[in-house]
Amino acid sequence: MKNNQENNNLDEKGNDDLELGAVIKNEIEFYPKVGEWKTEFPVYDHDKCIGCGICVKHCPEGAIKLIKTPKGKKAVADLEWCKGCGICPTVCPTKAIQMRKK
Amino acid sequence: MKNKQIKKAITGGFAVGEAIRQINPDVMAVYPITPQTPIVEYFAQEVADGNAYTEIIPVESEHSAMSACIGSAAAGARSMTASSSQGIMYMMEMLPIASAMRLPIVMAVSTRAISGPLNIHGDHSDAMAMRDFGWIQLFAESVQEAYDNLIIGTKLAEKALLPVAPNMDGFITSHSVENVEIMTDQAVKEFVGEYQPTQTLFDFNEPKTFGAIALPESYFNFRKQVYDAMQEAESKFLEIVSDFEKISGRKYDLVESYQLDDAEKVIVAMGSTCGTIKATVDKLRGRGQKVGLLKIRLFRPWPVEAVYQALKDVEQVFVLDKNLSFGTSQVLAGNVEIALKRPINSVVYGLGGREISEEEVEKIFTGEVRSFLI
Numbered sequence A: 001m002k003n004n005q006e007n008n009n010l011d012e013k014g015n016d017d018l019e020l021g022a023v024i025k026n027e028i029e030f031y032p033k034v035g036e037w038k039t040e041f042p043v044y045d046h047d048k049c050i051g052c053g054i055c056v057k058h059c060p061e062g063a064i065k066l067i068k069t070p071k072g073k074k075a076v077a078d079l080e081w082c083k084g085c086g087i088c089p090t091v092c093p094t095k096a097i098q099m100r101k102k
Numbered sequence B: 001m002k003n004k005q006i007k008k009a010i011t012g013g014f015a016v017g018e019a020i021r022q023i024n025p026d027v028m029a030v031y032p033i034t035p036q037t038p039i040v041e042y043f044a045q046e047v048a049d050g051n052a053y054t055e056i057i058p059v060e061s062e063h064s065a066m067s068a069c070i071g072s073a074a075a076g077a078r079s080m081t082a083s084s085s086q087g088i089m090y091m092m093e094m095l096p097i098a099s100a101m102r103l104p105i106v107m108a109v110s111t112r113a114i115s116g117p118l119n120i121h122g123d124h125s126d127a128m129a130m131r132d133f134g135w136i137q138l139f140a141e142s143v144q145e146a147y148d149n150l151i152i153g154t155k156l157a158e159k160a161l162l163p164v165a166p167n168m169d170g171f172i173t174s175h176s177v178e179n180v181e182i183m184t185d186q187a188v189k190e191f192v193g194e195y196q197p198t199q200t201l202f203d204f205n206e207p208k209t210f211g212a213i214a215l216p217e218s219y220f221n222f223r224k225q226v227y228d229a230m231q232e233a234e235s236k237f238l239e240i241v242s243d244f245e246k247i248s249g250r251k252y253d254l255v256e257s258y259q260l261d262d263a264e265k266v267i268v269a270m271g272s273t274c275g276t277i278k279a280t281v282d283k284l285r286g287r288g289q290k291v292g293l294l295k296i297r298l299f300r301p302w303p304v305e306a307v308y309q310a311l312k313d314v315e316q317v318f319v320l321d322k323n324l325s326f327g328t329s330q331v332l333a334g335n336v337e338i339a340l341k342r343p344i345n346s347v348v349y350g351l352g353g354r355e356i357s358e359e360e361v362e363k364i365f366t367g368e369v370r371s372f373l374i
């Protein structure tokens, strides 16, 4: 039996392969893309971004990564996974991120 | 083979700290609270002196201490903390999470009264408050047992995949100097062994989510999983104490029977008071009275069969609780009644560190004390 969205129907027999401590073995394709939740999304101004990576560490969804560009490392968010929480603009030291209504 | 041991005169707090140093856990989350403080005080000094390589996390509260333990244990680190009283009350939210996540965290407890009124002295109120949260609970009568229980408890936690709280009586045991036999570092390390986590956050090939939601379809099953693990912990405890006897020469069981063979009147108790009761039993036996003591070592899981077997032929059973439940029967008394399926005499004593003397124990045996030794 699995503690995930795909398989939540339990019966007596299901207890034998109950996951230890309700740990979910991540099968990422089964998870709803939290990107659908957002009402706002972040826009990155690559002229201001200095590639410090602070936003990467703070994003609760792990949606941001640094990519190499001719102007150095720049942050980009994967909007399929960005849930629009608005944390990244508050931690960016150069105010390179702004939230926009969807 | 019994290993070489060193005799030392130390307090319960230092003995438990020494056991932790010998185990050398990966992480120790620390927050001071009386009467637990000597454990961490001793241990932190040992780490500062380079005698243990533990990562000490000086957290900002007990809630964070338990949270840090949960995080580090989920990451696969052998994790410990120590606490008492209000500290345990403050981390209460995290305690059942630790057990439901099946994390073998060890929390050394110096038991203490809970507020209010504010009181820093020893009773079992804090330990009793966490009794139904899936934590294995051991009680120690002496400094020696406090030291041994920490080592046994660490191994038990990892075998049962449940958190363990080895309890000693605040001040009476935690701050009193007694003679203790300390095993060699090597013997302790070999006994507990290298920690092998069953599943970890750092398994990048098989990423996992720890502490996720479980809806009505599965929540019940996961709670039942903890219940089953608790039931199985009793036999695991017995295996471990038999291995422990081989290296230490000290024999432990779920309960300890003292002068029970032909006893007509028996007191059931936990913790340091058992010493006072043993002395009283000796005195009364000298006068030809058939009295005895049943000491509970493993309190959770409750060793229902062992308690029944020890007490089934005893005429009068007196159960001593160092905790007061309001509006119902007392915890230990209720548990003994479940085992015996007949009424017993329940006595509450020692709240907020109130002392109990041999004379008073005698009065319990004669039935002069009813309900409250106040």
Ligand code: SF4
Pocket: A041, A042, A058, A059, A060, A061, A062, A063, A064, A077, A081, A082, A083, A084, A085, A086, A087, A088, A089
């Ligand atoms: S808004 Fe929140 S979820 Fe989206 S990229 Fe920023 S931090 Fe991540």
Ligand code: SF4
Pocket: A044, A048, A049, A050, A051, A052, A053, A054, A055, A056, A074, A075, A091, A092, A093, A094, A095, A096, A097
């Ligand atoms: S925090 Fe701001 S400056 Fe730093 S990488 Fe992210 S967007 Fe760029």
